[in-house]
Every structure is written in C-alpha cells, then in structure tokens.
Amino acid sequence: MFTEYLKLLLLATGDYVWLDLKTGREFDVPVGAVVKLCDSGQIQVLDDEGQEHWIFPQNATNIKPMHPTSVHGVEDMIRLGDLNEAGILRNLLIRYNEHVIYTYTGSILVAVNPYQLLPIYTPDQIRLYTNRKIGEMPPHIFAIADNCYFNMQRNNKDQCCIISGESGAGKTESTKLILQFLAAISGQHSWIEQQVLEATPILEAFGNAKTIRNDNSSRFGKYIDIHFNKRGAIEGAKIEQYLLEKSRVCRQALDERNYHIFYCMLKGMAPEMKAKLGLGLARDYAYLTTGNCTECDGRDDLADYSSILSAMKVLMFSETENLEISKLLAAILHMGNLRFEARTYDNLDACVVVRSPDLVTAASLMEVEPKDVMVCLTTRTLITRGESVTTPLSVEQGLDVRDAFVKGIYGRLFVWIVDKINAAIYRPPSCESSVIRRSIGLLDIFGFENFVVNSFEQLCINFANENLQQFFVRHVFKLEQEEYNLEDINWQHIEFTDNQDALDMIANKPMNIISLIDEESKFPKGTDATMLYKLNSQHKLNHNYIPPKNSYGTQFGIQHFAGVVHYESRGFLEKNRDSLHTDIIQLVHSSKNKFIKQIFQADVAMFLCGYQQPSTPTPKGVETRKRSPTLSSQFKRSLEMLMRTLSVCQPFFVRCIKPNKSKKPMLFDRELCIRQLRYSGMMETIRIRRAGYPIRYTFGEFVDRYRVLMPGIKPAHLQEDLKGTCQQIVSVRLGKQEDWQIGKTKIFLKDHHDMQLEIERDKAITDKVILIQKSVRGLKARTNFIRLRSAVVFIQKVWRGYMSRKNYHIMKSGFIRLQAVCRSRKYYRSYRITRRRITLIQARCRGFLIRLAFWRRLRAVLTIQAYTRGMIARRLCQRLRAERQRRLEAERQHLAEEEQLRNQMTVRRAKAEAERKHQERLFQLVQQQEEQEREEKEEARRKKELLEQMEREKEQPVDHSDMVDRMFGFLGDSGSLPNQDGQAPAGFEVKMRNESWKTVKNKDKYFF
C-alpha cells in the first residue's frame, strides 16, 4: 500500500535513502545515500562512500527511504527508526567522521577506535561526567565508568563492565580509561590505588606483544576486580588472567614480535647484568626473530623497561625476584638458540643437542646440569607398570620438547607474576559483616573471532564469548522485560531464543564437545582423529554442529551466535593436555633454583604424588600418575567462576569496534565493521527489541512528532491529557485493532506502525510544506512584481523626465538662437541706420571740423603769411633802408670824396675817381647783399631738409614694444601688474593695437 508513497518520496532531490547494492557478499548491507537527481526518469544517488549510482525505475526496489533518525545520526542507536545493521553501521560512520567515537545502543556503549589521540579524556571531561546519569551527557566511556561507580554506591551492588571486541579494537585502552576514571573520582590518591594502576604496565610487558593487528596486543584475557570501601575509595583489586598465548614465546608470525618484556629487557638492562646473564641483542635470539621484527614503531623499549622495573617496585617485587625472573627469561632465550643434530640409534631416529655456550648458560641460569638438559630434550622416559623405558627422540620431537618446556616456563612465570601482583593489591574481605565491600569488575577479553584456520584456543575463546553472549542477551532481555513491567505492558507473547543450545552442545549437556575432547586427551591412545570421530558420532545430528565434509576432513564446525566457525582438529589434544613431560618436571625438580621450582610447584607436587603410589598394579596398564588438569577444564572452571561473578553484578557492556585494519585514523571499512557488529552480538539487542515493541516514544515526544496528523492538536507542553491525545492519534491513524500498546509514560509501537506513521507524517508535512511553499512563493512573486512595477514606473519617470529635459533644452537653445538671430537682425538694421546717421553726422561734423580747421588754418596761414610777409617786407624794408642808408652813405662819401678829390685833382678826374670808389663800394654792398641772401637761402634749405626728414620718420612703422619699453622701461620686468594677472580677454590685444594705433594716428594727426 505504501510502495507508491515510497516511490513518490524518493523522487525528491536531497532525500536520504538506503541503497541495497545486492552484491551477495556476506557482510554487505544497504548503504546510505542521498538523492542527487530524480527528474530525468532515472534516479542519481551519491552513497556514503562517495560513489555515484544511477537507479533505473525497474530497480526502484533497491532503494528504500531512510528514517529521519538515520539521516544525521543519534546518540542512542536504539532510537533509530531503521533499527537494523545498515542503520547502526551508518550511524557509527557519520559519528566517526565527526570524531565522535562513542555511541549507545541502549545500555551498551559502542566505541569505535579512533586510532588517534582525541582531546576527550582530560581532567575537565572527568569532572563533566562525574555523577551524571547515562544519557544526560553525550556517550562516553567515562559515562559508563561513572554509572558503574555511582550505581555501586547507590544500589549497594557489585558492578561489572564487559569490554569486548576483536584484536586492536581498543579493549585494553578502554579498560585503562575506566581504571583511570575510577581512580580519579574515587577519592584521594592512595598507595593501593597506585599499585592497582601500576599492575597494568607489568601485565602488558609479560602478556602483550606486537601483532599485525595491534602493536600492543594483549595475548591473554583478564578480569580486574576493583574493590571499594564503604566510602567509595579503592581498597584493593584482584586480577584474573585467562588463556595466555604461550606459543608466541617460541614462534611469531611474520611482522610480529614476542612478548614486549624480552625486547625491553635486552634494550634496558644494565650491561653488567646482561653480561652476567649472557645476553646480547634481540637479533641474536631465534625466539625473538621468527617474525623478522624486533622493533615496534611507537614503542620505546628502553623507557618501557624502566617503567616496568619501577612498577615492579611499587608492586613489591623484590630484587631477588626480579633477578630470578630475568634469569628465567634469559634461559628461555638461550634455550631457543639450542641446535639439534639428528642421529640414529638401534634403527631409531634420535638426536643430540649440540654443545654450545647457549646450552651451558641456559643450564646455569636454571641451575641444572647441562647434560641433564641434553638428556631431557633428547629422550623420553615412559613409566609403564612401574618400569621406566627410555626412548630417543627425533630432532622434531626434541625441538617440540624444548618448546613445550619453554612455554611451560613462560606460562607459569606469567601466572606467578599475576599471583604476585594479586598478593600486593588484594586484601581479603573483612570477616566483620558490618564492613561491606563493593566491587567493580572490568573484563578485557578477546572477542569472538573466525580465522582461516581456527585452533583449539580459538574454540576456548569462542566458547567464552558464547557464554558472555548468553549473559548479555539475558541481561538485555531482562532489561526489556523490566521496562515492559515498569510501563505495565503486556509482554507475554514476546518470544526469544538465545544461544543455550550451542552452549549446551559445547559444554553443558553430557557428552558435550569439551568433555569429549577432555576425555580423549586423558586417554593415552587418544588422537585428534579419534576425538573428531567421537565428536561426529555424538553431535552429527545437532543443528549447531557441522561435521567434516568427508571422512578425510579434519575440520568440524560449530554454529556460534555470530556465525559458523570451522575448527582444525589437528593439535587439539596436545594443546588441551597442556602437560609437561615427566622428564621436564624431573629436570625442574633437580634444579637448585628455588624460583623455578616455585613456579613449577604444582607440577612437581603432582609428579611426586604420582611417584609416591607407583607400584599399585593398575588394570589395563593405565598410567597412575596424577594428571594435571587439561587446558579446557581449567578454562571452563575459570569461566564458570567468571560467569558466577558476573551474574551477581549489574553489568555494563562496551563493544569496541576496529574501523580498519591499517590502524589509520578516519578510515571506516564498512565490511570489517559490520562483521564486528555481528560478532559483538549487538544485533541480539535489536532482535529482542524487534520481538517486542521496538519503537517507543514518551507521550510528549509522540504528540509533538505526530500531532501534525490530526489537525487541531496542540503541542505537548499545552496538552493536559497527553496519554489521551496519544491514544486518540494512534487509534485514528493506526486503528484500534493494531498491536500497539500504551504504557504509563510511553507508547509502544511495532516497526511497521512507525513506518506507517512516519510516511503519513511525511505526507502531512509535505502537504503543509507545499502549502507554505505555495504561499511563500505567491508572496514572493507578488512582492517581486510590485517591486518590479514600481521599479519600472520609476525608470519610466526618470526616462521621461530626462527626455523632456533634453527636448526642452534643445528647444530652448533653438529659441535662444532664433531670438538671437531676430535680435541681431533688428540690431543690425538699427545699427546700420544709426551707423549711416552717425556716418552722416560724422561726415558733417568732420566736414564742419575740417572746414573749421581749414578756416582756422587758413586764417592762421594767412596770419602767418601776413606776418611772414610783414616780417619779410619789414626785413626787406629794413634791408632796403639799410641799403639805402648804405647807398646814401656811399653817395655822401662819394660826394665827400669828390669834393676832397676836386681839391686835389681836376673836377673831372676827381669826379671819375670818386665815381670809381663809389662803384667799388656799391659792388661790395651788392656782394654783401648776395652773401646774406645766400645765407638765408642756405638757412631755408636746411629747414626744408629737416622738415623732409621729419616727414620721412613719420612714415616709418611704429614699434609698440619699443615704444612701451621706452615709455615704461623704468618699471623693469619683474612681474605682471597688480590686478592684471593672467590671460587678457580675447580681442584685447587687437583692440589695444587698434587703440594704440588710433592714438598714435591721432597723436600724429594732432602733432602734424
């Protein structure tokens, strides 16, 4: 019914969807994606990995709408609408990409290893998380630690925290963080607290090693029980260790190392001490180089060694004990360097240990005879019916014995160290019943794993995880039931099956797998094949058991909670027996070293015990020596104890997830993560929830989320009857017959109810959104139109104004020109008339003036002429008078002389003489007169010449600048005259020239 809806919903760009690529791979789940394009017939989506996909309409079933809670991630994944593997994976991915590594799934904390130091473990963070309820603050390992602590105090109940995950997922780091938090909040820093904290470096040195998956991989499981007094301060702790990987002491895979302690010792030990123990460099020892790796990036073996020594001091390891430990470690290394040579005795394969300094040093460090070591490693003594038979060992067998011995030493040394630590930090509970002691247990244990080849240890590990899973599932189921009870919900019909069947088959029911392996291990003639045969015949009908594919197959499978694991049966019995041969025990017994004897105490005791009752004849030749317990029985026992402890605790679960195999930050391998999620058993929580009512909302949340489906319903904070409103919404929308329930504070829904409600809500919201969009778009369009119109009007107004102004200006200038033309014509006409008149007047005036001047001049000329003539006449008259005078004088003289001469001469002669003299004087007079006339003429000519020269000069052109210079030269040329700066107006110069010219002309005129 909703398929059409779904398709419709998918069509919106930006919607989030689940994309199922259907690759068929085991760990493939739908990936989140966002719709990029959907209007071209096909749908284009971009998935969380950044890949683009085109979905064709016929493949539309590959995509499903994503629940809104999955879009941006939630802090508690139980609230996810898409409560499935894909939803959980995507939620972790989005948060991881934002550097948020912690997420809840109900009460479980999921921690994704960041592979980088995040600033979230500061003292401030510790303060922030102290005394807060889960959910009050964002998910954090500190929140779990805090709840453990305060629940313990409030409820007076022991708490435990089960931290699981695969190798390198961060279990040990999480354990350390919880320990640090507890130490920080539990009160004052005490010595015992320090001792508890210092146990970690020692355990890590002896029990951790570099593997390809983790540079600090714990090769053992541990349960740290921290004890608190009634004031809440740490008063002690107890450490339980499980299943140390002893084989690592002798062999390491490529790029892996032996336990850290060997490398630390060789790097950090004082040279004299090293010389005493005959030690060299790490590369000199076969046991340290099988992985071809002696260095570990990021670890400082030298510094680690000193912190190990100081931690040992804090935990009361004496100097002698330290020395003994070092001696044993050195002996192990020397043993690893022993060389075996093949021999044949009595047609039997045999071997000898090549005498070497390593052999001597190893023997001296263990304080045994080198030849005893040689014998122990090359022969085997069998005791049958009280008789001992010695048989030689082949080279391979010899090497196996040596390795078994070394593993035996290291395994027991590790147990001794843990016991030693416990001796320092464990305080037995007080006998007084009033003194109550509470504890918080931290279980850092290997998670469920499925390798290509799974050995006996893997079966033990997976068996432990199977137990923990059951514990977990029951706890989750219990929590679920508690919630239903609390809410008064009818939960009778919730059915859930856990992994009890698998557990029964492995360890509980008679003839279970572990007991069969155990039985076969105790049976001297038992082999891996006979064991497998028994397993097959006993369990082949069990659906949890997968027999080998054919009669030659050596692998059998078990259906675990997280999937089928195939185990390689070869080597099962040997590993399970975990016993050292009597020769080795005897060698240890012969040692003078008390320490080695101490760590082998139980074995030696059992060996001796076996020898004290040797000769009692036993039927069928069965060896009577007491056997040390098998590995599986030891493990089973310690696991039972652990489960008993856990069962009385209030548990918290931390599931660590490794995001990638390359130990890199910000790299999220989806397949790897989904595999771990499956193995973590977290899906069981989901299954249990799904079996009941997986979706639950508080009334307030429900009303606020779905009130959109019922018009007229007010928000939750304005509601008086929230429960009634919820009921109203749910019965109208889902129907009264549907299987939903209303509790006291919450409403419980099935998955499909949530889907239906979500789709309807989506549709209702979409309708409302469309309405809002419509109105808003209308409003926007109208506003836009009005703005546009007013803009257009404004532009028009401005344009018209501009055009009018422009036309006006054109017209105005036209009129002005017209006016000017008319005026000019008018003026021109009047000017011409005026000019004519003026010219006429001027002509008249000039005529008048000229005539006037003429008459004046004429008069003047006449006057001058008159005067001149008068003057000339007077001068002439004077000259004539003077001439007449002179003539008269000359006459009188003439007469006088004649008279005088008459006296002297005859009258006639006197007269002639007087006449001649008179003529001479007249001649002189005429000459004088002529001379005067010439002078006068000369004077007149000079004057005339002067006049002519002046006339010529007048004709010459006038040089104005010269004239100005001549006139104003005295002023100098320092600058322009005041108020006369700048360029003269146009035409000024012309005017001035004309003016000056006129002036000059007038001057000349007046002058002339």
Ligand SMILES: Nc1ncnc2c1ncn2[C@@H]1O[C@H](COP(=O)(O)OP(=O)(O)OP(=O)(O)O)[C@@H](O)[C@H]1O
């Ligand atoms: N919370 C964290 N912050 C930063 N780095 C971390 C955190 N948790 C784990 N790591 C990194 O991951 C590495 C492996 O973590 P850890 O040793 O705790 O893994 P493990 O689950 O104990 O693995 P194993 O089972 O091999 O012992 C650490 O050495 C550290 O570098």
Ligand SMILES: [Mg+2]
């Ligand atoms: Mg670890």
